[in-house]
Amino acid sequence: MNVEERIKTEGNIPLEKRTIIHLILVSNIINEKIALVLKPFDISIQQFNVLRILRGQKGKPANLSTLNERMVTKMSNTTRLVDKLIRKEYVERHICPSNRRKIEITITAKGQEQLNIMDTLVSETEKRLLHRFSVVELEQLNTLLNNFDLK
Amino acid sequence: MNVEERIKTEGNIPLEKRTIIHLILVSNIINEKIALVLKPFDISIQQFNVLRILRGQKGKPANLSTLNERMVTKMSNTTRLVDKLIRKEYVERHICPSNRRKIEITITAKGQEQLNIMDTLVSETEKRLLHRFSVVELEQLNTLLNNFDLK
DNA sequence: TCACAACAATTGTATATACAAATGTATGGT
DNA sequence: ACCATACATTTGTATATACAATTGTTGTGA
Numbered sequence: 001m002n003v004e005e006r007i008k009t010e011g012n013i014p015l016e017k018r019t020i021i022h023l024i025l026v027s028n029i030i031n032e033k034i035a036l037v038l039k040p041f042d043i044s045i046q047q048f049n050v051l052r053i054l055r056g057q058k059g060k061p062a063n064l065s066t067l068n069e070r071m072v073t074k075m076s077n078t079t080r081l082v083d084k085l086i087r088k089e090y091v092e093r094h095i096c097p098s099n100r101r102k103i104e105i106t107i108t109a110k111g112q113e114q115l116n117i118m119d120t121l122v123s124e125t126e127k128r129l130l131h132r133f134s135v136v137e138l139e140q141l142n143t144l145l146n147n148f149d150l151k
Numbered sequence: 152m153n154v155e156e157r158i159k160t161e162g163n164i165p166l167e168k169r170t171i172i173h174l175i176l177v178s179n180i181i182n183e184k185i186a187l188v189l190k191p192f193d194i195s196i197q198q199f200n201v202l203r204i205l206r207g208q209k210g211k212p213a214n215l216s217t218l219n220e221r222m223v224t225k226m227s228n229t230t231r232l233v234d235k236l237i238r239k240e241y242v243e244r245h246i247c248p249s250n251r252r253k254i255e256i257t258i259t260a261k262g263q264e265q266l267n268i269m270d271t272l273v274s275e276t277e278k279r280l281l282h283r284f285s286v287v288e289l290e291q292l293n294t295l296l297n298n299f300d301l302k
Numbered sequence: 303t304c305a306c307a308a309c310a311a312t313t314g315t316a317t318a319t320a321c322a323a324a325t326g327t328a329t330g331g332t
Numbered sequence: 333a334c335c336a337t338a339c340a341t342t343t344g345t346a347t348a349t350a351c352a353a354t355t356g357t358t359g360t361g362a
Contacts (some may be wrong), residue, residue, distance in 0.1 A: 007326045016281050017274070017291050020181060029301045030171060035320095038354095044348075064311060077349060079312055101357045103167030123168070130167050132298045138166050144292045145173045145289045146282045150180045176361055195318075215341060235317095252321060252340045254329045284340095 030129060037121045041114060042088070046071065046081055048122070051090060051115045054107035061104035063096065090114060181280060188272045191241070192265060197222065197232055199273070202241060202266045205258035212255035214247065241265060 019053055030104035031045060044135065053070050054062055064078050071078070082105055085091040090111030107115070130138065163255060164172065189199055197299070203212060204221050215229050233256055238243040241262030247253035258266070281289070 013287065015293075016277050019284075019289050019293055020277055022293055023174070024178050024181060026296050026299050026301065027175050030175065030299075046348085065309090079189065080348085092234050099358075103311065122305085126167055126171055127301055129301070130170065131169075132300055133295075135166065137295060137298060138170050140291065141171055141295045142166075142173055142294065144284075144288060147288060148177050148280055149202075149283055150177065150280070197318085216339090227321070227342090231318085250328075250340085255343070 026059075033121055033125050033129065035041055038065070038118060039123050041118055041120065044081075046077065048087060048118060050078075050105075051107060051111055052119070053095055054105060055105075055112060056089060061094070061096075063104055065100045065102075067105065085111070114117055118142045153270060168239045184276050184280065185273055188276050189269060191270055194269065195232075197228065198236055199266075201229075201232055201256075202258060202262055203235060203270070205242060205256060206263060206266055208257075210257070212245070212247075212257045214255055216253075218256065236262070 003012055003049070012018075033050075038045065050067055053067055063132075067082075068078050082091060086093055088111075089108060092106050092108055094104045096104050102144060105117055132138075133141070163169075185199075186196055189196065202221055204218055215233070218233075219229050233242060233244060237244055239262075241256050242258060243259055244256045245257075247255050280284075284292070286301055
């Protein structure tokens, strides 16, 4: 099924518009699929990303600004996002002793454990999405994506 | 600036994960840029899409289900989305006389007019995003995007 | 040291979105 | 004609997000 069929547009969209619609469409569907996998864990994609960043810290705590700049989306949510993870006991929050403005966030053992399970499932989903790509094609796609003038 | 730099991940992510992150990142940034262009019009991307679909109808009204299946995202919003467009007098809502379950939505002259202005600006944004692509590369990107197994 | 700017996080508010349940309308079988 | 079902939209609720304003903390220059 191609883009035109999916958005039911008869007539031909100019190549540039088509490309952008196509890209956003694919991105949305990928997001939906991953969200679906995470749903049983009662975790949003953003929460999942925070957990992954924290795991990448290998014990070293991360403060909110750090989390924020590594995430794809914006700051204002980060406090509330972390709140939700705390309620689930997946992360802990401590005031940084050397600079009390900062908050140190660390992932808990329970968080680590759940994250590993989620991660496996998400990876499987990603593999399913990409199974028709060869390595060369994946590299091509990455190269082409770098072509966007994002600023 | 490449993906790794942008999300500040040291170490190398596997090619498949990297590709997916990259794609979603680009898509998010495109969405942000377009949202920014539409902001002065107090119109969200979704509302903009509804207007474009209605214009494509060339006078023929569209009901909510039609709008919904042509949109990238889900139904539940469509009623409220249209509400907002009605408040701005960009569209009109009439109960379909032959089947009173259905609602016919049409774009107003004012809506058409504003949409044309927005459309020009959005197209300019798209061109800026894509100016580094050759036609061949755009076609390549489209082809590669078709490689995703989205169902 | 005191006032002020800069920093880090939080809170408030409005809007957007997802999902489920409810409402109102039409259709087909008996 | 009546009832169950399907259809089309709407509403309710919880959560997510964007943006601005606020709070609390630190650092700096007069």
